[in-house]
Amino acid sequence: MKFYPHLIALEILFLLNIDTNELYEEETETFTDKAVLLFASAGTLGLFLKKNAGLTLARLKSSKNPAIRYARNLELTLSGSLSSAIMEKVESEFDGSSVLIKWITSSAHDQDPFHSLQYGKVMTLKQAKSLGLGIRFGCQCGFEFVKKSNDMKLTVLKKQLPKKLMKK
Ligand SMILES: [Zn+2]
Numbered sequence: 001m002k003f004y005p006h007l008i009a010l011e012i013l014f015l016l017n018i019d020t021n022e023l024y025e026e027e028t029e030t031f032t033d034k035a036v037l038l039f040a041s042a043g044t045l046g047l048f049l050k051k052n053a054g055l056t057l058a059r060l061k062s063s064k065n066p067a068i069r070y071a072r073n074l075e076l077t078l079s080g081s082l083s084s085a086i087m088e089k090v091e092s093e094f095d096g097s098s099v100l101i102k103w104i105t106s107s108a109h110d111q112d113p114f115h116s117l118q119y120g121k122v123m124t125l126k127q128a129k130s131l132g133l134g135i136r137f138g139c140q141c142g143f144e145f146v147k148k149s150n151d152m153k154l155t156v157l158k159k160q161l162p163k164k165l166m167k168k
Contacts, residue, residue: 005134009082104142
């Protein structure tokens with residue numbers, strides 16, 4: 001089964017009925033009531049989203065570009081923050097330093113040249129995360145868990161069993 005953290009993030013935003021166009025009031029330069037409710041109701045995740053949204057807004061406001069697209073930037077920030085949170089969760093649910101994953105090609109139109117070097121590689125979840133899988137800005141890469149073959153386990157068992165029996 002393939003996992004695309006950024007797609008899961010977008011699905012969460014959709015399920016929460018969050019339209020990123022409705023989170024920020026450009027005229028008054030404030031978060032809308034809807035955004036305030038989202039940040040307040042999502043616990044630690046809400047605080048995390050609020051912090052990242054705030055950082056993005058600060059960055060946008062200091063920009064001299066007159067054609068800033070606040071909603072688009074906020075969408076990228078929120079989906080990126082969720083994607084990072086998903087990777088944190090996956091790493092804590094599984095043993096990130098021992099579970100193996102295979103890096104799946106990004107679904108992005110513009111491929112990240114650094115991440116494209118990782119496609120198809122097998123590594124621990126922790127290594128993949130440290131290389132920015134699901135975390136690097138705009139990352140749309142995916143991964144799948146690499147299962148250890150049951151046959152392999154059986155072979156190992158069969159080899160070990162007679163020795164153990166002989167010792168008795
Ligand atoms: Zn990527």
